[in-house]
Amino acid sequence: MDIKDIIKPENLVYKKTDHMTDKVLSYCPGCGHGTAHRILMEVIDEMGVRADTIGVAPVGCSVLAYDFMNIDMQGAAHGRAPAVATGIKRCWPDKFVFTYQGDGDLAAIGTAETIHACNRGENITILFINNGIYGMTGGQMAPTTLEGMRTTTSPYGRDLESMGNPIKITELIANLPGVHYVTRQAVHTPRYVRRTKKAIFKAFDIQKNKKGLSFVEIVSNCNSGWKMTPNQSNIWMEDNMFPYYPLGDIKVDGKIINE
Amino acid sequence: MAKVIGAIVVDEEHCKGCEVCVVACPTQVIGMTDRVNSKGYHIAYMETPESCTGCANCAIVCPDGVITVYKMKKEA
Ligand code: SF4
Numbered sequence: 001m002d003i004k005d006i007i008k009p010e011n012l013v014y015k016k017t018d019h020m021t022d023k024v025l026s027y028c029p030g031c032g033h034g035t036a037h038r039i040l041m042e043v044i045d046e047m048g049v050r051a052d053t054i055g056v057a058p059v060g061c062s063v064l065a066y067d068f069m070n071i072d073m074q075g076a077a078h079g080r081a082p083a084v085a086t087g088i089k090r091c092w093p094d095k096f097v098f099t100y101q102g103d104g105d106l107a108a109i110g111t112a113e114t115i116h117a118c119n120r121g122e123n124i125t126i127l128f129i130n131n132g133i134y135g136m137t138g139g140q141m142a143p144t145t146l147e148g149m150r151t152t153t154s155p156y157g158r159d160l161e162s163m164g165n166p167i168k169i170t171e172l173i174a175n176l177p178g179v180h181y182v183t184r185q186a187v188h189t190p191r192y193v194r195r196t197k198k199a200i201f202k203a204f205d206i207q208k209n210k211k212g213l214s215f216v217e218i219v220s221n222c223n224s225g226w227k228m229t230p231n232q233s234n235i236w237m238e239d240n241m242f243p244y245y246p247l248g249d250i251k252v253d254g255k256i257i258n259e
Numbered sequence: 260m261a262k263v264i265g266a267i268v269v270d271e272e273h274c275k276g277c278e279v280c281v282v283a284c285p286t287q288v289i290g291m292t293d294r295v296n297s298k299g300y301h302i303a304y305m306e307t308p309e310s311c312t313g314c315a316n317c318a319i320v321c322p323d324g325v326i327t328v329y330k331m332k333k334e335a
């Protein structure tokens with residue numbers, strides 16, 4: 001059989017959603033940000049809520065998210081996305097409002113905004129991409145950097161005594177009563193991409209039903225910052241990030257899951 | 260017996276050569292070209308097209324969304 005016979009419009013099973021723009025992503029080869037963007041846009045596409053969705057972009061590697069997500073977007077000052085999203089949602093309670101933030105944005109400079117938006121139980125969705133490093137600025141130590149992990153500002157590895165512990169902000173947030181759904185996922189293999197997409201669907205559904213805040217963490221790679229090839233970084237992530245940041249639901253229907 | 264056969268099309272200019280699709284393919288279809296695109300990246304391509312089932316695993320993990328997947332029934 002000739003390949004040309006297969007490549008016909010009627011045989012199409014997958015193509016990039018038009019909810020992503022045609023701009024070339026500014027991310028490094030193999031970076032999970034691109035996958036996370038795309039599945040988020042697929043959810044909005046499949047729910048048919050493009051005209052009713054407003055996203056808030058962070059500062060960090062994904063600062064240009066509004067260039068790539070072909071929907072209404074708003075930029076926010078570093079870490080302030082949940083505060084900006086709060087304002088948008090209160091003006092437009094029937095719109096879907098989400099923030100897309102990295103670990104430096106959400107768990108360092110934006111800690112106050114994150115915690116208070118969650119504590120108020122704003123009816124928004126927060127997508128949190130945790131790759132344990134400041135990628136855009138050149139691979140410095142982040143609050144989520146693992147013990148012993150080398151970065152440009154922890155060249156001998158993160159030392160807990162002088163630098164503190166990697167923060168499990170997602171578990172912290174799960175303890176706040178306003179938060180309805182908290183889950184931790186990944187996007188480096190087909191299986192996890194499918195699961196994460198389901199989690200984002202669920203988060204948007206919670207928002208639709210006005211049940212409170214939903215928080216989806218995606219543990220991801222930063223192959224450039226970690227100084228590995230993309231596939232090496234994904235294996236390293238499984239071996240090192242997942243034991244400390246275990247995947248799965250943390251809070252469902254407003255109740256913490258005790259395993 | 261009818262079986263399915265798939266095919267992928269890679270947007271060559273926008274592939275970043277990361278090889279995430281290579282390990283994601285359950286039937287080891289994908290290889291990387293020796294030639295590079297204008298950005299200097301090696302490009303993913305179907306090395307063994309006859310093994311492609313059109314499962315789209317490669318496409319859903321491609322961070323840059325440059326893979327399009329087709330599939331059809333094959334007469335045995
Ligand atoms: S569609 Fe499936 S079988 Fe075909 S190349 Fe992609 S991952 Fe491999």
Ligand code: SF4
Pocket residue numbers: 030269273274275276277278279280281302303320321322323324325326
């Ligand atoms: S995953 Fe996408 S960008 Fe990476 S090598 Fe494959 S086709 Fe190219």
